Amino acid sequence: PGAPYLRVTPSxxxxxxxxxxxxxxxxxxxxxxxxxxxxxxxxxxxxELLRAAGRDGTRLFAEVHPWVNWEGMLAACLVGIYVPEEDxxx
Ligand code: HEM
Numbered sequence: 181p182g183a184p185y186l187r188v189t190p191s192x193x194x195x196x197x198x199x200x201x202x203x204x205x206x207x208x209x210x211x212x213x214x215x216x217x218x219x220x221x222x223x224x225x226x227x228e229l230l231r232a233a234g235r236d237g238t239r240l241f242a243e244v245h246p247w248v249n250w251e252g253m254l255a256a257c258l259v260g261i262y263v264p265e266e267d268x269x270x
Contacts, residue, residue, distance in 0.1 A: 186260030188212040190236075193262070197234035204233035207262040208241060213254045236262065 188205070193212065198204030203216040215229060222229040224244070232240050241250065 186212075187263045187266075188260045189263055189265050191265060193236075194234050198230055204230060205259060206232040206235065206237040208236075208238050208250050208254070210262050211251075212259045212262050213250075213257045214259050215254070215257060218254065218257060 188207070193205055193207060196202055196205035196214075198216065198219075203214050204219065205212055205214050207213075215233065219226045219229055228244075231237075241248070
């Protein structure tokens with residue numbers, strides 16, 4: 181069996197904006213990452229990176245730098261997998 185990944189739904193992700201004392205999470209290619217520790221290191225700056233916080237950043241990311249290997253860079257920041265809303269949520 182594989183690793184017991186946390187299943188993150190859109191409504192869970194929506195709360196992780198990096199504001200109000202919460203970490204900033206984003207979804208990239210179906211995986212969810214905690215980008216908080218990476219914020220000060222992002223070459224494009226914190227505000228740019230935070231545009232992807234609390235939501236699926238896949239398209240945004242691909243628009244600015246499709247050549248960047250996010251899977252390698254953010255491996256240690258992996259939180260779980262991005263899944264559709266489950267019943268009783270949202
Ligand atoms: C630059 C990583 C998300 C905007 C870069 C670079 C890396 C990087 C490695 C340097 C690329 C190069 O010089 O070839 C990441 C990672 C992200 C992320 C790991 C994970 C979520 C985003 C998002 C945006 C963004 C969501 C915008 C909405 C930019 C911009 C630059 C940049 C504008 C260019 C900075 C410059 O050259 O002046 N990013 N990025 N990034 N990033 Fe990101």
